[in-house]
Amino acid sequence: MPSFKIKVKWGKELFQDVEVNTDEEPMVFKAQLFALTGVQPERQKIMLKGAILGDASWDKVKLRDNAMVLMMGTKDEDMPSMPVEKTKFVEDMDEHELNKALEMPAGLQNLGNTCYMNAVIQCLKTVPELRTSLSNYSGRVNLAQGSDAESITAALRDLYKTMDTGSTIPPIIMLQVLHNAFPLFAERGEQGGYKQQDANECWYQMLRMLQQKTEALSESSKGNAIEQFMGIECETEMKCAETDDEPAKKDVEKFLLFNCYIDKDVKYLHTGLKNRLLETGLEKHSDVLGRTAQYNKTLTITRLPGYLTITMMRFQFKAKEAVNAKILKDIKFPVMLDMFDMCAPDLQEKLKPMRTKFKDYEDWLVETVGKAKGKGESTKQEKLTQDLPLEECEDWSFPGDKGSNNSGYYCLQAVLTHKGRSSNSGHYVGWVRNKADTWLKCDDDEVSPVHEEDVLKLSGGGDWHTAYILLYAPRRLPKNRGGDESTASTTPAAAAEGGEKMETS
Known part of the structure; x- marks a missing residue:
């Protein structure tokens, strides 16, 4: 696996021992830099010896251990304020402008068969108590391979915060931590792109990760916000259908999703x-x-x-x-x-x-x-x-x-x-x-x-x-x-x- 540890210089900042895997798309590396600097991937300009890194391949940039890479780009809060736009009337707006004027919430870019994840994120965003619990979470994203509950919880918290600005964004970091925790979701097809995945499986696995890190809100005996606001409990009875001599066995089962059998x-x-x-x-x-x-x-x-x-x-x-x-x-x-x-x-x-x-x-x-x-x-x-x-x-x-x-x-x-x-x-x-x-x-x-x-x-x-x-x-x-x-x-x-x-x- 072509993996390197490099240096990244951004303005007065110098980041040492940044791990890069050139088997992965450059957008994954840009997501790492976003986590380090707060500069959105589309605003990053990454150069090595005059060559500029593109989004699709590493062909123009040849890395080696301890190489010095220069990154240029500014964070959202550092951007100069735009001049005031001339008033535009509703009848003169196109569909995109109309949605913005009506305060449509942020959309999520499809990063290649990632609509399953985008749909899950949008639906879970409607649970205000989950948003509250996420805002109380202080963990950080770790883009290293194998990161799981902490990174997913922190990534979802940060993604919702960015979505609250109303701008459509690429959920690159969320996708990366999901892939790290569940390699199945990172499977690629014959053409090299990501395979489509089951949204129900994504929903369940994300809840399971959040279950480990979100804290319950007040007045609850539940240990976390997911069980507290989304946990179902059932009493079960198992009875042998072939004899009355065997007593029924009772138990308690807990679910995060309730199935509708068709x-x-x-x-x-x-x-x-x-x-x-x-x-x-x-x-x-x-x-x-x-x-x-x-x-x-x-x-x-x-x-x-x-x-x-x-x-x-x-x-x-x-x-x-x-x-x-x-x-x-x-x-x-x-x-x-x-x-x-x-x-x-x-x-x-x-x-x-x-x-x-x-x-x-x-x-x-x-x-x-x-x-x-x-x-x-x-x-x-x-x-x-x-x-x-x-x-x-x-x-x-x-x-x-x-x-x-x-x-x-x-x-x-x-x-x-x-x-x-x-x-x-x-x-x-x-x-x-x-x-x-x-x-x-x-x-x-x-x-x-x-x-x-x-x-x-x-x-x-x-x-x-x-x-x-x-x-x-x-x-x-x-x-x-x-x-x-x-x-x-x-x-x-x-x-x-x-x-x-x-x-x-």
């Missing part, structure tokens, strides 16, 4: 989620029978997290073709989701008080807002409560378990879709809720507004974008309600038409 009878998300609660035909050794036997496993939810991640199990491995083939079936998913009937009886009892408050609020909206402003207005106003500041809403967690869900009710917050026929090909896109019925389609560096109705059409049934991962947030309940007109008056007036009712079994 079969010929599943048409709605709720049905697929209930399928997850019963697994039949499991094979294991029976001490009573002295042989391998069939077992059935049942699950009941004992803890609901504030943010529920659902994976649509759309891919099945076909050994003959060696691909994860896609199930294209149309599975409807709701904007508002109710998980009550999947919970254990003890948890259901704990959920009832907050559910009663929601029912009273819904009745008041129908009686007061509905009658005053017409049919459908109460549904609009109820949905707009998701946009209220947290201080104007009831706490959605149980006392002593901050990050849990105390009602069983959820609102759709983000959708990650896949377009194509296998998980390792095609294209991934993130769709995130903005305000009211307005969503944002985050297609790599292109971020554009869409209506909620367009998101609900991502349920499958063809070769169009199909929902693969759903992220639900806790449903919010206003503090001012039940005859207090201030609730309706403080919600935004510009509500979108329509609304999705809760799905029932």
Whole structure:
């Protein structure tokens, strides 16, 4: 492996023993220099003996150990301020300028089949408590081979901070630390470019890394922010289907993602989620029978997290073709989701008080807002409560378990879709809720507004974008309600038409 230790001179700074691997693209080296200097890769000019390093190859620059490389470039904060631009009216703007004027969030450049990672990053960015925990993290990025949880956590923290400036950026460092931690994601195809990867696997592995480094926020028995706000807990019972003489075995299992199992009878998300609660035909050794036997496993939810991640199990491995083939079936998913009937009886009892408050609020909206402003207005106003500041809403967690869900009710917050026929090909896109019925389609560096109705059409049934991962947030309940007109008056007036009712079994 052609690896060298070199010196890099940047202005008055001199960096010693910088490791460079010329088997990797120059952009990886530029990402290292970005971590050292804060100079964005596109602003770097790297020279050795008059030769300038390009982005695609090392052909013009021949390195050796202890070579002195000169880098020129300035950080964002060192750039001179630009002159004030002449006022431009909306009707004169192109699509890019319009999105910027509407304060569209930053997109992420595709670095070669990296849409799977970009979509995951955009969806996870919608969890404010994760952002808070990341901002409290003090670790640093290490681009050395084998770096994992610390580097991924620090890289995601830094990437979100840069994205908050609103500029589309290349997530080079994030990609590098992901490749270092999981070499599978760095696989290359016959043409030398990166292979497409499974977004669900990326989502899970990133959560697993963040689980090790993020700290829990206050009032929680959980050890980290991921378990606190995204951790599901279930009570399980394993029973042998071939004899009653063997007692059932009970256990507790924890998940970060809840699977929706799809079969010929599943048409709605709720049905697929209930399928997850019963697994039949499991094979294991029976001490009573002295042989391998069939077992059935049942699950009941004992803890609901504030943010529920659902994976649509759309891919099945076909050994003959060696691909994860896609199930294209149309599975409807709701904007508002109710998980009550999947919970254990003890948890259901704990959920009832907050559910009663929601029912009273819904009745008041129908009686007061509905009658005053017409049919459908109460549904609009109820949905707009998701946009209220947290201080104007009831706490959605149980006392002593901050990050849990105390009602069983959820609102759709983000959708990650896949377009194509296998998980390792095609294209991934993130769709995130903005305000009211307005969503944002985050297609790599292109971020554009869409209506909620367009998101609900991502349920499958063809070769169009199909929902693969759903992220639900806790449903919010206003503090001012039940005859207090201030609730309706403080919600935004510009509500979108329509609304999705809760799905029932």
